[in-house]
Amino acid sequence: MRKKDETLQRRILDLARNMANTTGPDSITIRRIAKKAGVATGTIYNYFSSKEDILLALTEEYWYKTLMGMDEAITSETFYRQLEEIYEFLSRQIHQSAGMLMGSLTNVETAGRARMQSMQQKLGEMLIQRMEEDDTICEDIWNGHFTKEQYVSFIIMNMMLLLEKRAPNMDFFIEVVKRTIY
Template structure:
């Protein structure tokens, strides 16, 4: 069996993305991808078993790229400020095309959800690192039954839920996080974390 060319796989995904961006997701199929990439349709089948398989790869790549770009897009100093920026960054990405990609998965939706769980784990790890770097986040609240790792997963689970609902109540959520994590001392209860909303 011939070894697959990773650069050709990338070209096929890029072709699928270009078609989805210009003509819509419904225009993505094996033949249109092959034509755009300048290869035979059979070549596309050497890399992807179906249109859904391509859309799954496209969705995964989209969210990996989104999480990568988020690292530089988030610039606030405090964790709560960063959390707010992360939420609205992800909301914009979902509204622009992330939602339509996930909804297009059809028969492989379960696989798409499993891959999204791995992306959520990456996001939880990112939040954990950001909490650790913010000196205004209280350290006295963590113990064996209430860990920073659990809290970062809790934040991600709730953000995902809020991203799926309209209208979302993000301001209530961020206030709850602020009151849990931040040292109090100001009359408004925001303490060292500041009021970023």
């Protein structure tokens, strides 16, 4: 089997990202990418199995960069205020380019879910670290039935639901957090 050219793979993604940003994700086709890259259509299939696979790669890349940017942008001292900042940050990102990319994904539910789980896992690790840095959180509440990991999963699940519903804020949920761990 021939070794894949990482430069060409990066170029394919760059071209697809540019198309998505300028004319929308629906404008992306394998044939169009191949033409702009100056390669045969079949060459694209050596790197990505479908347009959806390209969109998944772009979405995953976008979320990875978003999480890194989010980590730097969150500045509050307390965990619950950080959650508010995180929600506002993610809400802005989703309503800009991420929502457009995510909305264009079809027929990739299983693959997409697996890739998004890795991003949620990274978010979970970041939240646990932030929770551990907040000295005002009660430490004696954690046990085998109520762990930080379970609580963070609960937070992520609810935050994602609120983001999906485009809730303007998560005030009620923040109150739940404050009443359970502070």
